[in-house]
Amino acid sequence: MKDFAGKIAVITGGGTGMGRELARQLVAEGCNVAMCDVSAEAMAETKRLCEVEQLPQGLRVTTHIADVSIEGQLQRFRDELMEQQATDKIHLLFNNAGIGGGGSLFTNSREQWERTFNICWGGVYFGVRTFLPLLMKADEGHIINTSSINGFWASVGPGVAHTAYASAKFAVKGFSESLMTDLKLNAPHIKCSVVMPGHIGTSIVSNSRKIQSGSESAPLSDVEIVVARERLKGTGVDTAAMSDDDVQRRVLDRARSFREEAPMTAAAAAKIILDGVKADRWRILVGDDAHKIDERVRKTPEEAYTPEFYQSYRDAVGWKLD
Ligand SMILES: NC(=O)c1ccc[n+]([C@@H]2O[C@H](COP(=O)([O-])OP(=O)(O)OC[C@H]3O[C@@H](n4cnc5c(N)ncnc54)[C@H](O)[C@@H]3O)[C@@H](O)[C@H]2O)c1
Numbered sequence: 001m002k003d004f005a006g007k008i009a010v011i012t013g014g015g016t017g018m019g020r021e022l023a024r025q026l027v028a029e030g031c032n033v034a035m036c037d038v039s040a041e042a043m044a045e046t047k048r049l050c051e052v053e054q055l056p057q058g059l060r061v062t063t064h065i066a067d068v069s070i071e072g073q074l075q076r077f078r079d080e081l082m083e084q085q086a087t088d089k090i091h092l093l094f095n096n097a098g099i100g101g102g103g104s105l106f107t108n109s110r111e112q113w114e115r116t117f118n119i120c121w122g123g124v125y126f127g128v129r130t131f132l133p134l135l136m137k138a139d140e141g142h143i144i145n146t147s148s149i150n151g152f153w154a155s156v157g158p159g160v161a162h163t164a165y166a167s168a169k170f171a172v173k174g175f176s177e178s179l180m181t182d183l184k185l186n187a188p189h190i191k192c193s194v195v196m197p198g199h200i201g202t203s204i205v206s207n208s209r210k211i212q213s214g215s216e217s218a219p220l221s222d223v224e225i226v227v228a229r230e231r232l233k234g235t236g237v238d239t240a241a242m243s244d245d246d247v248q249r250r251v252l253d254r255a256r257s258f259r260e261e262a263p264m265t266a267a268a269a270a271k272i273i274l275d276g277v278k279a280d281r282w283r284i285l286v287g288d289d290a291h292k293i294d295e296r297v298r299k300t301p302e303e304a305y306t307p308e309f310y311q312s313y314r315d316a317v318g319w320k321l322d
Pocket of ligand 1: 013098201202
C-alpha cells in the first residue's frame, strides 16, 4: 500500500505511545482512523493531537473503549466503527496494544501472567478474527501486528523472568509469518507485517502497572515490593540495604527513565512502521538495538541466554534498562 490517503485504519492501543503516533501520522497523511484503548482519557488526548491541524473535509477520527483481550469488546468496537465511520470495510489493521509484566510463573500470580499473555497475544488474534471480514471487503488491505525483539529473543537479561510477554510476542511473530501464506492463498489482496521494536520511549512501564495493579503511581503493594526486589536483584542491584521506600522510588524512576532515556521516540518508531508498510516489508525491525539483537541471536543462538551475551549486547547498544 503506497498511499494512506482516503483509507481507513484501525489501531488498537491508540491512547499513548506508538499507537498514538501511528494515529497522528496516518491522519496527517489523510487516513481515517478508528482507535480503541482501555483509557478514554488517553484516546481523547490522541484525538485532540490528531485534530491540532485542521482535519481535511470529511476525515474521521473515532475513539472506542475496548479491551483487546476480550473478543466481545472488539466486536462491539467493530460495530461502532462501522456505524460512526459509515463503512463496511477497513484497509489497515494495526494490532498494537500490549502491556508488560506478569513475567514469572513463580513470583507473579496466574492472573497477572495471563493478563499480559492474553492482551499481547489474544489481542492480536482476536483483532485479526474480528476485522478480517472488513479487510476482505477492501480493494487492498494490510495487517500490522506488533511483536517485539522479545518475539525472537525471549529475554530482558538472564536475571529477570519474562515468560508471559516473550511467549505472547513469539506467538505474534509465528502467527504473522504463517498468516502471510494463508492470506496469499485465500485473500491475496491483504498483506501482513510483523513489527519488532527494540527499546522505544513510551509509557509502557507505567501503563502496564496501571493495568496489572490498578494504579501507576500508588505505593507498591507488599507483593509488588517482593517482585520489584527480585527484579532488581536479577539486574545485579544489592537490595539488602534498600528500604521499601527506596524500592518504590526505584520502580517509579524506572518508568520515567524507560520513557525519557530511550534510544528512539514513539514518533520515530511510528514513521519506521509506516514506511515499512509502504515499502511492503513483512518484517519491520525498529531501532538499531533491534537490528543488532537480530544479528546476534542468528549468529550465536546457543549463546543467546548467557550473561556474557547479554552484557556484550547491552554494552554495544548502550541500554540502561534496570
Ligand atoms: N516501548 C517499547 O520499548 C516496546 C518494545 C517492543 C514492543 N513494544 C510493543 O509495542 C506496542 C505498543 O506499546 P507502547 O510502547 O507504545 O506502549 P504504551 O503503553 O505507550 O501504549 C500501549 C497502549 O495500549 C493500551 N492498552 C493496554 N492494554 C490494552 C487492552 N487490553 N486493550 C486495549 N488497549 C490496551 C494502553 O492503554 C496504551 O494506551 C505493544 O504491543 C508493546 O508490547 C513496545
